[in-house]
Structure formats: C-alpha cells, structure tokens
Amino acid sequence: MGYLRSEEEVSAMIEEMKRKSKGKYITQGVTFSKDSERQMELLKYALMYSSSFSGFGKELIADKFESELSKNKIKNNHHALSNSIDNNTVEVFEKKDTGNFLL
Numbered sequence: 001m002g003y004l005r006s007e008e009e010v011s012a013m014i015e016e017m018k019r020k021s022k023g024k025y026i027t028q029g030v031t032f033s034k035d036s037e038r039q040m041e042l043l044k045y046a047l048m049y050s051s052s053f054s055g056f057g058k059e060l061i062a063d064k065f066e067s068e069l070s071k072n073k074i075k076n077n078h079h080a081l082s083n084s085i086d087n088n089t090v091e092v093f094e095k096k097d098t099g100n101f102l103l
Contacts, residue, residue, distance in 0.1 A: 030057065
C-alpha cells in the first residue's frame with residue numbers, strides 16, 4: 001500500500017489536532033449529499049448495521065488496516081517482553097476504552 005504521508009508527518013498532524021482540540025476527542029467528519037441516492041443508501045446501511053456511525057467508521061478503519069495494526073501490536077509486544085525480561089519485571093497492560101464498536 002502506498003502512503004501519502006510519512007509516519008512522522010502524520011504524527012505531527014495528530015499532535016497539532018490534539019493541541020487545537022479542547023475536548024477529549026479528535027473528530028473527523030464524513031458528509032453525505034442529500035441529493036445522492038447512493039450516498040443516502042450508504043448512510044442508511046451504516047446506521048442499520050451499527051449502534052453509532054462513529055463506531056461503524058472505526059471498525060471499517062480497523063478492518064482496512066488490520067495487518068498494519070497486527071504488525072505494530074507484535075512489535076510493541078516484543079518490545080514489552082524484552083523490557084520485562086531485561087528488568088525481571090512483568091508489565092501489566094491497562095485495558096483502554098476503544099470507543100463505540102459494533103455490537
């Protein structure tokens with residue numbers, strides 16, 4: 001897959017978004033044209049499929065980048081395992097709120 005930006009550029013963009021937002025969340029929007037039959041159908045099915053549009057969107061993104069997320073998780077787990085072996089300690093990972101995901 002070809003990327004439009006480097007990881008460093010995107011990290012800087014996200015930090016800027018975090019700095020500019022006052023609330024707890026970063027919001028990215030999707031618009032649907034009322035005049036487009038196709039877009040109205042897409043919106044209808046998305047809302048039928050999920051309890052929230054936001055959760056549906058996050059699941060789609062997770063599905064799209066599943067292999068990249070798995071690679072990163074493996075890399076992070078290996079790093080954590082190396083650290084715990086080196087320090088003779090075991091790290092406990094706190095479960096995090098992942099937002100609204102599909103039911």
